[in-house]
Amino acid sequence: MDTLKHHHVFRTLVARLAAATHLPPEQVEAQLRPPPKADMGDYAFPCFELAKAEKKAPPEVAKALAERLIRDPEISQVTRRIEAAGPFLNIQAEPGVLCAAILHQIVEAKEKFGHGTEGAGRTIVIDYSAPNFAKPFHVGHLMSTILGASLVRIFRALGYRVEGVNHLGDWGTQCGFQFLAWRRADPKEREEQLAKRGLEYLVELYVSINAPGKALNDLRRLLTDKEIAADPSRLKEVEAKIEKLKPEVDAIDNEARALFKKLEDGDAELKALWQRMRDTTLQVLQKSYDRLGIVFESDSGEAFYTPMLPKLIEDLKKRGILVQDEGCWVIPMSEPGAKKKALPVIVVKSDGTTKYETRDLAAAIYRKEHYEFAQNIYVVDMRQKQHFDNLFKALEKCGYGWAKDCHHVWFGLMQGKDGDQVQVMATRGGSMIPLKDLLDRMVGIVRMIVREKNPELKPEQQEIVAEAVGVGAIVFWVQSRRRTSDIVFDWKLATSPDGDTGPYVQYTHARACSILRKHEGEVSPFADLKVLEAPAEVAVCKHLDRFGEVIRQAAKDYEPSLIASWLIETARAFNDFYNQHQVLKADTGAQRDARLVLVDATRRVLAEGLRLIGVSAPQEM
Ligand code: ARG
Numbered sequence: 001m002d003t004l005k006h007h008h009v010f011r012t013l014v015a016r017l018a019a020a021t022h023l024p025p026e027q028v029e030a031q032l033r034p035p036p037k038a039d040m041g042d043y044a045f046p047c048f049e050l051a052k053a054e055k056k057a058p059p060e061v062a063k064a065l066a067e068r069l070i071r072d073p074e075i076s077q078v079t080r081r082i083e084a085a086g087p088f089l090n091i092q093a094e095p096g097v098l099c100a101a102i103l104h105q106i107v108e109a110k111e112k113f114g115h116g117t118e119g120a121g122r123t124i125v126i127d128y129s130a131p132n133f134a135k136p137f138h139v140g141h142l143m144s145t146i147l148g149a150s151l152v153r154i155f156r157a158l159g160y161r162v163e164g165v166n167h168l169g170d171w172g173t174q175c176g177f178q179f180l181a182w183r184r185a186d187p188k189e190r191e192e193q194l195a196k197r198g199l200e201y202l203v204e205l206y207v208s209i210n211a212p213g214k215a216l217n218d219l220r221r222l223l224t225d226k227e228i229a230a231d232p233s234r235l236k237e238v239e240a241k242i243e244k245l246k247p248e249v250d251a252i253d254n255e256a257r258a259l260f261k262k263l264e265d266g267d268a269e270l271k272a273l274w275q276r277m278r279d280t281t282l283q284v285l286q287k288s289y290d291r292l293g294i295v296f297e298s299d300s301g302e303a304f305y306t307p308m309l310p311k312l313i314e315d316l317k318k319r320g321i322l323v324q325d326e327g328c329w330v331i332p333m334s335e336p337g338a339k340k341k342a343l344p345v346i347v348v349k350s351d352g353t354t355k356y357e358t359r360d361l362a363a364a365i366y367r368k369e370h371y372e373f374a375q376n377i378y379v380v381d382m383r384q385k386q387h388f389d390n391l392f393k394a395l396e397k398c399g400y401g402w403a404k405d406c407h408h409v410w411f412g413l414m415q416g417k418d419g420d421q422v423q424v425m426a427t428r429g430g431s432m433i434p435l436k437d438l439l440d441r442m443v444g445i446v447r448m449i450v451r452e453k454n455p456e457l458k459p460e461q462q463e464i465v466a467e468a469v470g471v472g473a474i475v476f477w478v479q480s481r482r483r484t485s486d487i488v489f490d491w492k493l494a495t496s497p498d499g500d501t502g503p504y505v506q507y508t509h510a511r512a513c514s515i516l517r518k519h520e521g522e523v524s525p526f527a528d529l530k531v532l533e534a535p536a537e538v539a540v541c542k543h544l545d546r547f548g549e550v551i552r553q554a555a556k557d558y559e560p561s562l563i564a565s566w567l568i569e570t571a572r573a574f575n576d577f578y579n580q581h582q583v584l585k586a587d588t589g590a591q592r593d594a595r596l597v598l599v600d601a602t603r604r605v606l607a608e609g610l611r612l613i614g615v616s617a618p619q620e621m
Helices: 008-021 025-031 048-054 058-070 073-078 095-112 139-157 174-184 187-197 199-209 211-223 232-264 268-291 302-318 356-371 382-397 401-405 422-426 435-453 459-478 502-519 535-545 547-556 561-580 589-612
Strands: 043-046 079-085 088-093 123-127 161-165 323-325 328-331 345-348 375-379 406-409
Touching (some): 008 025, 008 058, 008 073, 008 088, 008 095, 058 079, 058 088, 073 079, 088 095, 095 535, 095 589, 123 356, 139 161, 139 375, 139 435, 139 547, 139 589, 174 199, 174 232, 174 268, 187 199, 187 268, 199 268, 268 435, 302 328, 345 356, 345 382, 356 375, 356 382, 401 406, 502 561, 535 561, 535 589, 547 561, 547 589, 561 589
Parallel strands (some): 123 161, 123 375, 375 406
Antiparallel strands (some): 079 088, 323 328, 328 345
16 A cells, blocks of 8 residues: 655646546546656656547547536646646646645655655564675675665564564584684684684685685696696696695595584584674674664574474475475476476485575474564575575475565665776775774774865864765665676766765755754744745655655665666756756745755755665764
8 A cells, every 4th residue: 555645736637527427536646647758747647548438539638628627626726727638638737836745745744754654563673794704795785785685674664563683604614614724723813813704714714724625626626727637747646635635635525524513513512602702793893883874683694593493394395395305305497388398406415404595484384383474585696596596496396475565675885996806896915895994994094185175174074074975876876776787886987966966966965054054943834835836946845745655665666776867867857956946045034944944855855865775964064
């Protein structure tokens, strides 16, 4: 149910049109849209269906309807011009009345303007961020974190209960390798590193203990190199190196696997170490999440679901959904009669261990039981399309009708400006720059700009602005294009105060705040808003009016970028207005008071739009 509250002008038009046409109001409401060009008016009403009912030509019907409406006293109070244009009825609202109707709504609803209650009583689970504890936090995680957090806020604005889940990759043989490396590290040093660097240190432990294994793999690959294979002496050399390295690698492997097995079997000491590593890593990560304004309702990751697996597997075997295939237990994915054979989903590997897929099956089922979700959304990059496709099909095969309520909200990966692969955006010695460093780097760039451009700002305020603009620039950039499109990150452009950027919207918001600050008094609640008749004033109001619709479309398409584009357009309209009209020095007191209400409403709605997509709105910049 759409709970978008329409303003008085629109409601009047719908009611009178419905009365004149005998069409149901809902139908009129759905069809009364802005015309393709602004000079045609504010609303257009297509007369096709009416013409069908009356068995007449649409232009004829449009003309008769226009004549009828012009004589309607209620309509004439809210419109300036109604005319038939072919099969359409074009309606121009009375500008001042329209502005007043829109601004009154904002004054009344305040930061709830555009929000809704259609989600009341329904729960949406949003799985986002979800880094792994053995691999770097990469650009896909960054984007998932930003997009996921926006979707959380957007759905909440529509009244849904939202459960944000950080599905951590915190389980698997990697834990054994990390324990082993931890044991070999200096006790004092390792504590410091873990507390300071968190995830980054866990990844480092994993990489370092795996270094001999990686070297061995590299050597083995040399064996298949044609040149080397043709040269007996070099071949021998490589073989000797392999022989020498093998025992060490085997030893590490065995020891690490044994440690993981011990953890799985419930060893208290290892369990405590695992818990400590996990807690500390999350604490460090949370500092970056804090800067992005993110709190998760749950951080249950892969480890959380492992205890549920034996029962699940047993059950699926009993029901014949799991079948044996080359030593593994799988869910077949091929449809009978299909031309292309689809690979089955492996649920239990031949060595008896489970997989990422297995844990995702359990997680989805758990979430349905635990949250009774209306939707279960996974914000994960496009490389996992196949995985989620399989997951949802597998759930369907398990007989879960709610599989259709699970959605993979995928996105393309952001690249560095030089066009190279994703990682380039944040490479440091071959690995990714941690999230914290990425944010710090951007804030550092902005700090220099702020100091240079705004030296009179107090140092504390400079710092607040640098943090807000630096973080905001990244967060906005990620959402400035459709999530499915390729996006190139540009450190310089992202901070530009006059591009299609977060800082541009932030500056516009701060400008509105500064006008209100200079005014020094209250914004008068009694201002006569009907004096707002200039095209630039009407344009701002009409942009503000679209906010609720944009939020709903963003939720429907899982597309926060719609809010970002709307913010840019609205900020532009506001700046046009500001360049054309004086506010504090307006010709008349009535104009000044009305424009102040417009400025105040714009500031409010811009701030809320920014908040929804995770960008802060400092009052002063
Ligand atoms: N940890 C995974 C990765 O980094 C993402 C997890 C996404 N969520 C899920 N339920 N599979 O690739």
